[in-house]
Amino acid sequence: MKIGKEKLIDFYWKMLKIRLFEERIADLYARGLVPGLAHLYIGQEAVAVGVCAALREDDYITSNHRGHGHVIAKGADVKPMMAELFGKKTGYCKGKGGSMHIADIDIGILGANGIAGGGLPIAVGAGLSCKLRGTDQVSVSFFGDGSSNNGTFHESLNLAAVQNLPVIFVCENNLYGISFSQKKHQKISDISIRATSYGIKGVTLDGNNVLEVYDAAYKAIRKARKKEGPTLLECKTYRWRGHHEGDPNQGTRYRSKEEIMKWKEKDPIAKFVDKLIGDNIISENELENMKVMIDNEIDQAVNFANESEFPADGELYENVYVMEGK
């Protein structure tokens, strides 16, 4: 597939933005400047960016607990994201959701989700809604290898298949459900084979290769728009950090330092940079300038979050129900 220069540069921009955002969060957490819980996406950037680059703004995604990458790739603004992580009222969810519940329905983000496997049926419903409203929108669900053992995975693939819905199931197989390795939690190595049980196509991809992910996502999305049904994409990848910030020694209780190092050598961003430079798409100087610009944007987001107010106590009681007429 031929991909234009602008799109390639956008891949880099988005992947780097996710990386730098997450690195900043790691730093802020370590210094105790952000409350709560965060699950970082570093190492998996090519999956979110490759898939979302093939989507339109009016397409839908459901994300999971490790959702920062998905929502940035889908177009979320890092300012209200950062404010949300800080628990401020200017955050995406007015400080009520935090890291695991960022949502922006207007750009198709139907929420990150704190329940493993929770987002799949919701994405199926969004796909159902696209079909019934007669649009050519599609819906994507991001989830991990661990969730592929949850009943919702099986129920959702089956339901999307029998209803022929425009849904793309994107399994990010990062080899671990928290500490439980894929080798121990299932008997198969390629999760994509599970698609066969539901009569749909399943593909296994190098999830650290943004071009490969984009190409496969593009084809699956085009198929879904043509009302030819759902696809399961399994993207093999790896999370560099622990399950959450605070997982001791980045998860070396359950995986070796050698294994982590091996995957760091397959860095999706470094690999892509080599290609961009090798193909004379962009110069190192330009890449550096982009980094400065993103860093600057994240600085501004941190300032915005710091300067924003916490919600007033009374806001505790708001938004439990839709107050009609408002």
Next chain:
Amino acid sequence: MKEITYSKAINEALLQSMEKDERVILLGEDIGVYGGIFQVTAGLLDRFGPERVMDMPISESGFVGAAVGAALTGMRPVVELMFIDFCTVCMDMIVNQMAKMHYMFGGRGRVPMVLRVPSGAGRGAAAQHSQSLHAFFAHIPGIYIACPSNAYDAKGLMMEAIRNDNPVVFAEHKLLYNEKVPVPSDPYTLPFGRAEIKREGKDITIVATQAMVMRSLNAAEIVEKDGIEVEIIDPRTIKPLDRETIFESVRKTGRLIVADEGHKTCGVAAEISAMIVEDEMFSLKAPVRRVCSPDTPVPYSPTLEKAYVPGTKDLIPAIKELMEYR
């Protein structure tokens, strides 16, 4: 005004809502050709076709979750869970997704959907097809709960449930399906949070839900011969709850029985009793009594089931006992 059954009234509410608003869709097991296990959706497949009356595979998490996703993206799904007992296999979609999204997302996104849950014992269906579990949902912020006690209320409450922008659990009672009362053939809604005084009396208040209303009316007729005047209040929605109508009645009678077919412990009756103790205790002349299902699973044998189901056998002694207090 024509007399129709409770099930026909719900059917009419579905039909008229679907005629008025094409976003209204039905999902459930065997609701199409079969017409629903209790025939509540009979005829709707022929009228609206398989795109709007969708038979679902046996995968409650899958299709309740799909309804959440469809509701978030512009549809108004009405889901039939064949029996309220089956809510346990999709509780995550109800409790963690449907109920909380509007709040978690800080007011972004709405989940206007209805979950129809046929409940109640008395049909020899034993422990997994006879429960009255509506109190489960009352414990969770973000859900409205309607519990109609007759056909007129059922139609008006269902039309309101579908029109409402919040998720609604609609707890139908299986023993009421064939009960008839006059029901207007034109569409109408009944507001949530508005109790109805089903019978006026000065001596004792019974707050009764679902089939307990009918049973309380029977008990009231029996004790009338002894000169006891019973007032019966049907809250019609457990959430929101019309506290004021209940308080007013208790201020008048000074005696309260709460009759609900849920289990006694931590149930709706417990909640209403606690509410009276907190806010209206000094109006009481007598202790509060709860007439509920016992804290046992629902038994199969007809004799045991008869002993299990709360009714006049339990209401009359409670009324007489409370009348001893002067």
